[in-house]
Amino acid sequence: MNAPHFSIDLLLLCISCGASVLAANSPTVSSTLPATNFTDLGSAFSYGEADSKNIILTRKKRYISQNDMLVILDYHNKVRGKVFPPASNMEYMTWDETLSKSAEDWAHSCLWEHGPRHLLRFLGQNLSVRTGRYRSILQLVKPWHDEVKDYVFPYPRDCNPRCPLKCYGPMCTHYTQMVWATTNKVGCAIHTCHNMNVWGNVWKRTTFLVCNYSSKGNWIGEAPYKVGVPCSACPPSYGGSCSNNMCFPALNTNYLQWFK
Secondary structure, three states: OOOOOOOOOEEEEOOOHHHHHHHOOOHHHHHHOOOOOOOOHHHHHHHHHHOOOOOOOOOOOOOOOHHHHHHHHHHHHHHHHOOOOOEOOOEOOEEOHHHHHHHHHHHHHOOOOOOOHHHHOOOEEEEEEEEOOOOOOHHHHHHHHHHHHHEEOOOHHHOOOOOOOEEOOOOOHHHHHHOOOOOOEEEEEEEEEEEEEEOOEEEEEEEEEEEEEEOOOOOOOOOOOOEOOOOOOOOHHHOOOEEOOEEOOOOOOOHHHHOO
């Protein structure tokens, strides 16, 4: 008689993500970054492009399908357009190929930590890993939004002058990065890792998702967005355009642009 076989599905978010992202905004983070000084995201990417140990921007193969890209982007915008309390300055999120390529390289490294360090100063990052049956990219993305149940939004009256982070669960900063109003670009990559070390345990086969965001969110002492009538506080660059409660850019979509 054969012994029974059990299949176990495990999903982990990077519980240290919020701490790492928040620390990256603190004045002391410069001591943990490489000696090279970067003034913007572009120069940081250029550094990685020149160093094969860091971000590689010229791969032809992409580690995310068109369907997964569309699902991730649509889910983010759905969440952003339905925040409560409503946001007056929520910007529509678009896909960014450079962010996707940087996420691709980090996902390919199969390291269960944030990185690379020289980029974290300029971009936000959410990580998710799963072992067991994998059916949909939403299995890895939706838990970030589920943190909303533990998050208490800081109204202006709560900010004196810094806004507190009130989170009644293990982590809320995956959610706050998703709905950070000025974060209007995202790029993600997914990779299958073998023998991945996850907090001291070796997982033989995992699905690893990395999403990079710009402009980065989770700034200490700030609220994710301004409360008010949707689109009433959009940046002038949007020209008053509004769609689904979000400040909407001139282009309807950048789906096809990513696959040119």
